[in-house]
Amino acid sequence: MSLKIIVLAKQVPDTRNVGKDAMKADGTVNRAALPAIFNPEDLNALEQALRLKDAYPGTTITLLTMGPGRAAEIIREGLYRGADGGYLLTDRAFAGADTLATSYAISMAIRQIKEYDLIICGRQAIDGDTAQVGPQVAEKLGLTQITYAEEIQKVEGGKITIKRRLERGVEVVEGKLPLVVTVNGSAPDCRPRNAKFVQQYKHAKTITEKQEADADYLNLYDSRPYLNLTEWSVADVDADVKLCGLSGSPTKVKKIENVIFQAKENMTLEPTDEAIDTLMRELILNHTIG
Amino acid sequence: MNNLFVYCEIEDGQVADVSLELLTKGRGLANTLGCKLEAVAAGHNLEGIGAQVFPYGVDALHLFDDARLAPYTSLPHTSVLVKLFEEEKPQIALMGATSIGRDLGPRVSSALGSGLTADCTSLEIGPHEEKKENKVYENLLYQIRPAFGGNIVATIINPECRPQMATVREGVMKKEIVSADYKGEVIRHEVNKYVSDTDFVVAVIDRQMEKSKTNIKGSPIIVAGGYGVGSKENFQLLHDLAATIGGEVGASRAAVDAGYSEHERQIGQTGVTVRPKLYIACGISGQIQHIAGMQESSIIISVNNDPNAPINTIADYVITGTVEEVLPKMIKYYKKNTK
Ligand SMILES: Cc1cc2nc3c(=O)[nH]c(=O)nc-3n(C[C@H](O)[C@H](O)[C@H](O)COP(=O)(O)OP(=O)(O)OC[C@H]3O[C@@H](n4cnc5c(N)ncnc54)[C@H](O)[C@@H]3O)c2cc1C
């Protein structure tokens, strides 16, 4: 038995390494200061797909990512680890999408891919931590979902068995294919890049990237069609522009505020024995501790 | 019609704390809006639910009692809410930002085409003016949450779509009853009218729920560590101090991500919210997502080698030094001066 798997992966700013230069003086986010990375839980999702491919030969993995042109990097990263192909969904009309407009666009692209047994995505993307896109894509496609997967245990006779990690425990559930699975960060880490695949795919490019590439190896793409990464626009996936991007987003940002904390009057201490002894004495005397 | 709905999570016949907290908040918002507060409970053996929720000021409780609705699975609970909301047209729907709420909320919002804001830290009612279209909206739900990057807080609204949906984490809102004998109405629904057989496509084969190992939410003293603690070994210092003065250990997300501490202990927007008597922040810079979860602590001590760490602005005592030098001194003094 072989499976057709779609993995949803997003390129995100690395909010875990937000440094001091992450905010500009005017209070807006300095995106340039944040490296763009493969959303961590989407790597866990990819690993679950790769394990299914190991277990069920003939299985294919297709990555789908929506983002600006440079998000093609996500597809290459997937190919380097053993995925078979990918699509970049990119169009100005997708900009400003909230999770609902994002899920709509992604679900339309999945309809374009047509054949699939399983859609695997990360639980949540670290830029917003919403965890909404997986379940919303499932709803839009009329599929059920199994969220917070830690381990896909087996796929047999059209059924899938999954261990889920919940806030206060674990659950083992069984569902019928096709469906959407969202994978938790507690699932195994993704395997590293495979040198052979890196060699094979390092020149894989989208049409836009090719336009910027050296004429020298443009003919490479004709002799090696697997190096062509498909780029899709709103029109390519038959999406309704009104339902995409900002106009397709029911939620609006009313206001963004810089947080200025009500600064308290505080006491600054040196880390000397005396200063700390005095502080501790005070806390014991006023019954904060002890 | 157009009331405020709260989806109640139930485990072993008990309504989850987060749901009671949302009922408390919901009651306040409903008062501002002049509408009713309605609760939804879907599960099995729900006889005791009314007595648990009515004191929070619930005007109507919608019961969906069926053996197939417990334990929770996505599709049947979605069908219940989607159909109920189509009938009742709530203006606002709230649920916990829990394993269940974050599975259910997005699905319901997608089916109804209404917006959903995850992990709100504050909910308010207010107007909105759309200048371009010269439109004024009254009584919108302001869904307030820290956003991307750290130093900003965003107010999200859904001007056109209903219900306005939001999830909130456990502990963010306060839980407070209105009156022990508040009277509401129980509405029992026929489950088969809401769910179809094809909704039962996921079977729960095994389920093991555990009581949480830590009690940071209830602890009067919290010693919390951040990335600045530097290692898992150094985190032991925090455990020693907490054990000495009788507290629990908490952590920032950066410390959890680095593997210094367990996820259960994460404090902040995407962790637990705490209001202890004493909060000792060790090697924590104090990004808004962290502060969102601890700013209501009575006394805050910051131990940080950077005198300009943002957390210092909300601290009562700032010790400018390293965790490695300061904590052992605290432990030593306490041990010497108490029995
Ligand atoms: C959507 C979203 C949700 C988030 N949710 C949360 C959340 O729930 N909780 C949370 O905490 N964060 C959350 N974050 C992350 C948050 O923005 C910060 O990145 C995080 O809180 C930083 O943790 P930190 O203070 O431990 O690390 P850092 O910012 O790296 O700070 C380390 C501090 O330690 C000090 N230091 C270094 N060495 C020492 C030493 N030897 N002794 C003493 N001090 C030292 C440094 O001066 C510095 O101030 C979230 C982020 C996003 C985008």
Ligand SMILES: Nc1ncnc2c1ncn2[C@@H]1O[C@H](COP(=O)(O)O)[C@@H](O)[C@H]1O
């Ligand atoms: N733009 C995107 N492109 C591809 N996948 C996405 C995108 N946005 C979200 N996803 C998927 O949906 C998951 C949840 O995202 P979020 O709802 O933003 O937290 C992510 O882990 C991805 O797997």
